[in-house]
Amino acid sequence: MFQETVTILESRQVADNVHTLAFASERIARATRPGQFLNIKPNSSLDPLLRRAYSVHRIEGDRVEIIYNIVGQGSAIFASKRPGDPLDVLGPLGVPFHYEGEYATAVLVSGGVGIAPMPVLGAALAALGKRVINIHGARTAGMIANDGRLIDPRFATDDGSLGFRGNVVGALGQYLEQEGAADLRVFACGPNRMLSALGGFCNARGIALEVSLECQMACGIGICQGCPVEMGTGDRKYTLVCTHGPNYDFRDIILDSLPSVH
Amino acid sequence: MPSTEITIRNVTFKNPVLTASGTFGYGLECEAFLDVSRLGGVVTKSISRKPRDGNPPQRIAETTAGMLNSIGLANVGVDVFLQSKLPLLRERGATTIVNIAASSIEEYCEVLEMCEEQEGVSGYEINVSCPNVKDGGLNFGTHCPSVAQITRELRRRTEKMLAIKLTPNVTSIGEFARACEAEGADAVSCVNTFIGMAVDVRTRRPKIATITGGYSGPAIKPIALAKVYEARKAVSIPIIGIGGIMSAEDAIEFMIVGASLVQVGTALFIDPAAGVKIAAGIEGYLAEQKMDSVRDLIGSLDTSMQPSLIAAGWS
Numbered sequence: 001m002f003q004e005t006v007t008i009l010e011s012r013q014v015a016d017n018v019h020t021l022a023f024a025s026e027r028i029a030r031a032t033r034p035g036q037f038l039n040i041k042p043n044s045s046l047d048p049l050l051r052r053a054y055s056v057h058r059i060e061g062d063r064v065e066i067i068y069n070i071v072g073q074g075s076a077i078f079a080s081k082r083p084g085d086p087l088d089v090l091g092p093l094g095v096p097f098h099y100e101g102e103y104a105t106a107v108l109v110s111g112g113v114g115i116a117p118m119p120v121l122g123a124a125l126a127a128l129g130k131r132v133i134n135i136h137g138a139r140t141a142g143m144i145a146n147d148g149r150l151i152d153p154r155f156a157t158d159d160g161s162l163g164f165r166g167n168v169v170g171a172l173g174q175y176l177e178q179e180g181a182a183d184l185r186v187f188a189c190g191p192n193r194m195l196s197a198l199g200g201f202c203n204a205r206g207i208a209l210e211v212s213l214e215c216q217m218a219c220g221i222g223i224c225q226g227c228p229v230e231m232g233t234g235d236r237k238y239t240l241v242c243t244h245g246p247n248y249d250f251r252d253i254i255l256d257s258l259p260s261v262h
Numbered sequence: 263m264p265s266t267e268i269t270i271r272n273v274t275f276k277n278p279v280l281t282a283s284g285t286f287g288y289g290l291e292c293e294a295f296l297d298v299s300r301l302g303g304v305v306t307k308s309i310s311r312k313p314r315d316g317n318p319p320q321r322i323a324e325t326t327a328g329m330l331n332s333i334g335l336a337n338v339g340v341d342v343f344l345q346s347k348l349p350l351l352r353e354r355g356a357t358t359i360v361n362i363a364a365s366s367i368e369e370y371c372e373v374l375e376m377c378e379e380q381e382g383v384s385g386y387e388i389n390v391s392c393p394n395v396k397d398g399g400l401n402f403g404t405h406c407p408s409v410a411q412i413t414r415e416l417r418r419r420t421e422k423m424l425a426i427k428l429t430p431n432v433t434s435i436g437e438f439a440r441a442c443e444a445e446g447a448d449a450v451s452c453v454n455t456f457i458g459m460a461v462d463v464r465t466r467r468p469k470i471a472t473i474t475g476g477y478s479g480p481a482i483k484p485i486a487l488a489k490v491y492e493a494r495k496a497v498s499i500p501i502i503g504i505g506g507i508m509s510a511e512d513a514i515e516f517m518i519v520g521a522s523l524v525q526v527g528t529a530l531f532i533d534p535a536a537g538v539k540i541a542a543g544i545e546g547y548l549a550e551q552k553m554d555s556v557r558d559l560i561g562s563l564d565t566s567m568q569p570s571l572i573a574a575g576w577s
């Protein structure tokens with residue numbers, strides 16, 4: 001965990017309302033594990049006040065990249081950044097994906113900007129010798145950065161403009177029909193509604209599913225108690241997404257306890 | 263080097279900057295960012311007799327230069343606190359003030375008595391004013407005779423520093439401060455969060471689950487300063503100034519108005535080391551102003567009237 005003022009290397013739009021921001025930080029690049037996130041201050045002003053949470057999307061050497069949608073004040077400020085600008089970053093935060101273990105195939109399912117943690121996770125899985133495939137969905141082809149950032153990608157679009165017509169759950173079903181569900185784990189990130197549907201699908205088939213959650217945070221480091229999600233197992237009522245999450249076995253949490261954000 | 267020490271009752275704080283309750287966990291979560299022994303002190307999350315789960319999500323919402331929270335006093339309870347948190351705070355050299363919350367006078371007394379038996383507790387801050395719980399909390403904090411009674415009962419039970427943390431959600435905070443002073447409190451902490459609210463206009467739903475919640479952050483600083491000023495005029499015991507402090511300058515404002523110590527809360531969510539930086543900033547200011555001691559700042563507000571105002575009958 002570091003707090004560091006880094007320098008922006010690149011700020012780009014990579015698809016409809018999908019932007020990336022890259023910066024240099026040797027320490028963060030080296031310390032980050034798959035599924036961890038950063039808490040980034042949009043600017044030095046008191047408004048917006050709080051940091052924004054973003055998964056680490058890609059790491060190449062000292063270069064760290066995030067990928068995001070513009071949804072409000074903070075993200076609009078990020079999109080106005082230019083190379084050379086400073087950025088106040090705190091991280092890496094959260095518990096990484098639990099991706100080690102005995103299994104052959106990892107299916108990484110993402111919706112929209114839920115693509116964020118998948119490249120770092122995919123690379124770590126490949127390094128462990130797992131077979132990695134990605135299923136990535138969006139409303140239309142224009143919202144997908146189809147530029148080689150995912151390992152073995154299969155796409156799903158609501159309008160059929162790229163890949164499978166329908167959602168990622170449908171696309172996963174099609175994949176499993178063709179390839180079978182043996183010795184496989186699913187890792188997913190995306191809107192709560194998608195995670196919920198995927199959870200139902202995987203539970204019904206006994207497929208292990210780990211989800212990466214997002215919820216509003218004030219601190220990101222466990223000092224405010226602001227980010228609870230209800231537990232489905234164990235004897236504690238709540239878990240804090242920032243420090244015990246954001247990556248959970250789907251069965252351990254009650255997703256519906258989270259109010260929807262965007 | 264100017265002196266930055268402040269003594270209240272039998273506790274000497276090495277500088278006037280403490281972390282505010284509920285905004286720094288148990289003081290052990292941020293070791294990557296600062297050495298807690300360099301803070302004036304650490305005020306713990308409010309501790310209750312039994313663990314509390316806290317309120318359902320959504321617990322926080324950002325507002326313009328501020329935030330709302332409805333944490334609902336989620337905490338590990340006094341047993342776990344004393345077993346697994348306090349010894350570590352002691353080891354790390356923190357000056358620890360235990361903040362206590364309760365739903366009955368008996369519960370306040372019980373938690374305090376349990377802490378009395380432990381080493382490493384420098385003093386207490388009593389949260390009579392949390393706006394986020396159904397039972398107790400604000401009911402005590404807005405009822406002056408209750409605040410007086412809590413102060414009296416706790417004073418009988420401890421020789422340690424006893425500060426009462428007041429809610430600003432009352433007509434006259436001075437009256438509450440006077441009641442605390444009369445019952446033997448060593449200090450009053452001003453202020454806890456203001457009651458606030460925010461609505462998502464697309465869904466027409468409140469942004470936090472409890473509909474209203476505690477408003478904090480830089481947006482509240484001017485109102486908090488006015489509350490400290492009001493308390494300053496009402497009592498002569500030390501005041502601990504709280505509300506929207508983001509910088510050394512903010513902290514110095516509170517001290518000039520009359521605070522002997524300050525607490526930094528919401529700022530820690532953005533910079534967990536803010537307390538240490540603010541303490542260093544105060545020291546720099548004292549040196550620059552050629553002041554020997556931070557104590558000379560306290561209550562040094564110049565309210566002498568401009569002649570034109572006096573002439574206009576404003577005296």
Ligand SMILES: Cc1cc2nc3c(=O)[nH]c(=O)nc-3n(C[C@H](O)[C@H](O)[C@H](O)COP(=O)(O)OP(=O)(O)OC[C@H]3O[C@@H](n4cnc5c(N)ncnc54)[C@H](O)[C@@H]3O)c2cc1C
Pocket residue numbers: 037048050051052053054055056066067068069070071072073074075076113116117213214215216217246261262324
């Ligand atoms: C662990 C984690 C990882 C995330 N990773 C990504 C990512 O890789 N890419 C991406 O585009 N987004 C990601 N998000 C969501 C991202 O944090 C929000 O989109 C962002 O905070 C919106 O800020 P804003 O000022 O633009 O929006 P506003 O709506 O103006 O923000 C208002 C407040 O609400 C909070 N907020 C709004 N939406 C969200 C949200 N969905 N989740 C959490 N807080 C929110 C903001 O932080 C801010 O405090 C992640 C969230 C979490 C918790």
Ligand SMILES: Cc1cc2nc3c(=O)[nH]c(=O)nc-3n(C[C@H](O)[C@H](O)[C@H](O)COP(=O)(O)O)c2cc1C
Pocket residue numbers: 224225226282283284285307308331333335361389392427453454455476477478479480482504505506507525526527528529
């Ligand atoms: C998330 C959060 C949790 C808080 N929890 C407590 C608490 O448990 N007990 C308490 O006395 N005050 C609590 N407070 C109030 C703060 O200690 C402080 O009085 C208030 O936030 C104003 O200061 P600030 O503007 O610097 O944050 C909390 C504040 C916030 C923002």
Ligand code: FES
Pocket residue numbers: 216217218219220221222223224225226227240241242243
């Ligand atoms: S965001 Fe503060 S505890 Fe999780």
